[in-house]
Amino acid sequence: MKTFNIPDFYRSRIITPIKEFRRQKDKLKRDFTPTVLDFGPVRFLIARHFGFCYGVENAIDIAYKAIAENEGKRIYLLSEMIHNPDVNRDLQDRGVQFIMDTKGNQLIPWSELTPDDIVIVPAFGTTIEIQNKLSELGINAYQYDTTCPFVEKVWKRAAQIGEKQYTVVVHGKPTHEETRATFSHSKEGAPTVVVKDMAQAHRLATYITGESSPEQFYEEFKGQYSEGFDPAEDLRRIGVVNQTTMLAADTQGIADYLKQVMIHHFHLVPDQVDEHFANTRDTLCYATNDNQDATYALLTHPADLVIVAGGYNSSNTSHLVELCEEKLPTYFIASADKLLDRHLIRHYNLTNKEEVVTENYLPDQQPVTVMLTCGASCPDAVVEGILLRFLSFYEGTRPVEEVMEIFR
Ligand code: SF4
Numbered sequence: 001m002k003t004f005n006i007p008d009f010y011r012s013r014i015i016t017p018i019k020e021f022r023r024q025k026d027k028l029k030r031d032f033t034p035t036v037l038d039f040g041p042v043r044f045l046i047a048r049h050f051g052f053c054y055g056v057e058n059a060i061d062i063a064y065k066a067i068a069e070n071e072g073k074r075i076y077l078l079s080e081m082i083h084n085p086d087v088n089r090d091l092q093d094r095g096v097q098f099i100m101d102t103k104g105n106q107l108i109p110w111s112e113l114t115p116d117d118i119v120i121v122p123a124f125g126t127t128i129e130i131q132n133k134l135s136e137l138g139i140n141a142y143q144y145d146t147t148c149p150f151v152e153k154v155w156k157r158a159a160q161i162g163e164k165q166y167t168v169v170v171h172g173k174p175t176h177e178e179t180r181a182t183f184s185h186s187k188e189g190a191p192t193v194v195v196k197d198m199a200q201a202h203r204l205a206t207y208i209t210g211e212s213s214p215e216q217f218y219e220e221f222k223g224q225y226s227e228g229f230d231p232a233e234d235l236r237r238i239g240v241v242n243q244t245t246m247l248a249a250d251t252q253g254i255a256d257y258l259k260q261v262m263i264h265h266f267h268l269v270p271d272q273v274d275e276h277f278a279n280t281r282d283t284l285c286y287a288t289n290d291n292q293d294a295t296y297a298l299l300t301h302p303a304d305l306v307i308v309a310g311g312y313n314s315s316n317t318s319h320l321v322e323l324c325e326e327k328l329p330t331y332f333i334a335s336a337d338k339l340l341d342r343h344l345i346r347h348y349n350l351t352n353k354e355e356v357v358t359e360n361y362l363p364d365q366q367p368v369t370v371m372l373t374c375g376a377s378c379p380d381a382v383v384e385g386i387l388l389r390f391l392s393f394y395e396g397t398r399p400v401e402e403v404m405e406i407f408r
Helices: 015-025 054-069 085-093 128-136 149-163 177-186 198-208 214-220 248-266 270-275 286-298 315-325 380-391 400-407
Strands: 035-038 042-046 075-077 118-120 167-171 192-195 238-242 305-309 330-333 344-349 354-359 368-374
Touching: 015 035, 015 380, 015 400, 042 380, 054 075, 054 085, 054 118, 054 149, 054 286, 128 177, 149 167, 149 177, 149 238, 167 177, 167 248, 177 192, 192 198, 198 214, 198 248, 238 248, 248 270, 248 286, 286 315, 286 368, 305 315, 305 380, 315 330, 315 368, 330 344, 368 380
Parallel strands: 042 368, 075 118, 167 192, 167 238, 305 330, 305 368
Antiparallel strands: 035 042, 344 354
16 A cells, blocks of 8 residues: 655554554454553543545645745645644645635635746645636646545546436535535536535435426525536436545435435336436545444444544544434544543534533543544544543553553
8 A cells, every 4th residue: 555754743652553553453454343442540442443544645745745845935725735723734834825715715816826836736626617727827736736536536436427428416515625626527527416415315306306496496506506507407317426525324315315216206117227317336435434434333332422533624524423423422622632621621513513612521430431533634643632631631540651562
């Protein structure tokens, strides 16, 4: 497997060796049981898979190379390179400027850029329109292109579906950078519409059956369909792709539902289904699948609480939080300093989209069992910081070196 040059400060003397130890013992990734770290008064159950994925390591490698190779030049990122505040802050501290925010709002006008500038394309990829804009400005968008190959794979899948005259339905968050990029690439080859969840899939079904009018479609799916989209014609043959970081079960549910809608509406017998519905598998990446499967396995064990670490705008991390919230008290935190003390935690509420403070998040009895996991863009160093912060709340914990002995 390709290895990347990642700055040491993103690694951890605890988490990184554990991952390597587990990887060596289970190269085929068949064992999803969590790693247990027993410090006495506090125990940690650490998910089998979490943290930096191929695409994130690739992006970090390229971005730091761009900085090293272009001293004295102005270096820009189209927007956050990945959804992690530590990584983005470090790049900004090294002089990298963001041209847009994560929603696509312009922070630096295009007119300020010159052909001498370096522009890094983030791991989510970018739109055809922005690629063209950079070409017009004389900037090579491919010199430091960190687009994840697994995102490009979705674009290819959309193109294949389009070549067979299906309309592409993208299951994704409409304003997320990756979905905007996928939408842009997909619409080059096929009518394309984005659905964000099952509720929108239900609404889309009413346009497939003709129950709702095209006028309603244009209002309801505003900003989510390609130019010239005709719901009466373009929803007769569809195929589903998805943002690489959605919940596997959600995409499966949406694809199964839309397939059933097609079968009923067009009165299809089994060997006619392909005429109206492209039977494709989801386009989740390996990291999303591994992290979600490892989270399901983690949650089969008893524990007092779960800590999920990551950027609050990280799609894959928020889905791990949703899975954990179904089973246990779950706290979504960006860094160790959100553990204010033994009694107070500042954490992100996914529903209200704001940080809140919760009291008495740790039980009084000992030992306390804490589950730990994080998203694909969260450095091991952040997870280590959280673990050490918990240890600082307890007297008489076993030394880290002693607990780590079994991983040497
Ligand atoms: S989460 Fe998946 S698609 Fe996103 S950067 Fe990582 S490997 Fe690529």
